[in-house]
Amino acid sequence: MGGVAISVEGLRKSFGEKEAVAGIDLAIAAGSFAGLVGPNGAGKTTSLSMMTGLLRPDLGRIRINGVDVWADPAAAKALIGVVPAEARLFERLSGEELLEYAGRLRGIPAAEARQRAAQLLDVLDLVPDAKRLVADYSTGMRKKVALGSALIHNPSVLFLDEPLEGVDPVSADVIRRLLTRFVGSGSTVLFSSHVMELVEQVCDHVSIIDKGRIVAGGTIDEVRGGRSLHQAFIDLVGSRANDGEGLSWLGSSSD
């Protein structure tokens, strides 16, 4: 591992009265597979949007491999790949065309972009559907083609927002293996999720975010402290469970 790939200092963002991100500090080492976990509405997507130059922060500084995202957005964007939670894709392109377009958008010559697109389609198990419109893709296929689009220019740092949300186990395995291979080559992945088992399996570093603040961060072992990550998360964020005492009628024995 080298230096710090993602550095975030004092990141803040409010929407009107609501403070979505209330001062985040992060330092993710290059070559890390890092997870940003938190309950719904904790500020994960807002934080990732600011880190990827798509949402202007109120305060704070973000650097990717030393490049300040908001001082030199063009240079920073050249270093990163982004897979948003709700894939923002050109629905009327086929999977094959979308990957070629993503490559050419990043300045890769057309022939090279086509070649990389074909290889990515193969690895992502999308060859049979390469000529179908993205509009007709299933959730798993959309996630996979979005991942391919984010990887085609070989970024140093990859941001993923809920990459396996709604994805079938087979597609999830394809995505997981590709990401592991990507990190193995020295690149960095930061992904948000609320699936603790996944984070526990693949990440070497995790930050737990709640109400716009990082409430714990470090290696997986440091954060879980002898418990499961799931339990550590519940302990840190607080259980919001309602045991459903009002549902006395529910269940087979309630007749």
Place this chain on the structure above:
Amino acid sequence: MVGLLVRLKLRLLRNALKSSRQARVSFILSTVVAGIVAIGVFASLAALRDQDAAVELTTVTFTTFAFGWLILPLLVFGLDGTLDPSTLALYPLRTRPLAIGLIAASASGAWPLANVLGLLGVLIGLARGGLGLLFAVVAVVLQVLFCIVLARFVTTSLAGLLRSRRGKDLAALLILPIFALYEAFVQVVPRMTAEGKLTAKSFGGIDAWMRWTPPGLAAHAIHDASTGHPLTGLLRLLLLAAIIVLLGALWIRELAHALVTVDTTTQAASVNSTALPFANRGLVGTIAARSWVYQRREPGAKIFWGLIVIIVVASSASTLRTPAYMGGLIGAAGFAAAFIGIFNGDAIGQAGPAFGFDAVALHGRKPLRAYFAGMNVAMALIAVPLFAVLLFVMAAVAKHPSAGFLALAVNLAGIGAGMALGDIFSVILPYPVEKRPGSPTPKAVEGYRLQVLGATFGSLIGTAILAAPVIVAVVLTGHVSAVVRMPALLIAGAAYGLVLATIGVRLAARLAEDRIPELTEIALRSKL
């Protein structure tokens, strides 16, 4: 079941009313229009009393309504939750009571009521005597029942297709013939009527075959009963009832089939393409390639070009065979160009969340210039040949084919102006759009009315002002030899348009440079 489904329909209408101010306004407006249509149709049918062609015109009116019932549910599929059998497939319902319930649900609401009330104008216009009145009431009820069963049969048969992306695309394109008909009624019919080319007798020939269609059977049954042929009228009504029963049986069969049929909407066909075009044209070529593919595959783009052609033809057709033909041609050239700006004055909002795909890669003035230039290239590839053909055809109709060159010179300048204004308004007045059930093209999200008006009138007025020098040149060079005048004006118009488009691209890129996050936020709020 009948009560339940009628209540469901009314609840859906009531909830739509509560969902937003826009929905409330639309509902009230729709109800008011339904009332006006009911009164208008009633008055029109009643006014046919004692007219020679009363039964023919009644037949045409009944058929028009049946056509409306056939087409509109295809456009508003998704608006009425009771139209799609898949929404009811999970419930333990028997087909026959479900079918009756769905018919009752269809008959609920302002428009079905307006339909019945409007058609009851035949009580005054066509019916004579007690028997005639009785036949008129029965005929109207059967006519409306026929319309409902026909609409249900068609939507149920096509439900699988209409849920699919391809079906929705096809249904969206239905707006073009409807809009063409509307323009014909608003622009062509009044003119032909005024010129005496369209009279009540014009419908005589149509009635010869229309009398055997279900709407024709209903109208002629009233006429028969009112003119002393009640038995013939009765036979017509019985035949109509038999058709309704047959159609109903077919619909019930389709319904039973649709309730247990797998949803195949994700099993779509492949597209025929090997690679994106403009491979060696850098970032401009990349954006142009994507925009070009979208112009071919996005129904919204086809609707846009179709609407321009219809509007331009309908608005200028009346002047083509008059001494003012040149004004009509130049007006058509300018109008067509202005619509480029109007329809593309929100390119980023219209791109929707997919703009985020570009935004994570693009930043800085130069890439943004390529972004706007690429979109303009794709648009020009369609606009220039399409408008050229349109203007030359119109010039040929005017019997002054060479005037097409002059109109094209104005048009080329106007296309440049329209593109420039579209690019600039896309940055300074962006607004999110959303697809609403019943509307084939995306509309502005509530709260952005000013941006829409600004971009629309800005493009219209701006194109007129920017194209004015070429119009003036056309007017002032009338004395110059055509051999010199035509090519000189064409080259000047094209060059001027190119300069305008380039200025627009540069200005838009400069304005967008520091606004990518704000533009992305607007684009992400679009729901397409």
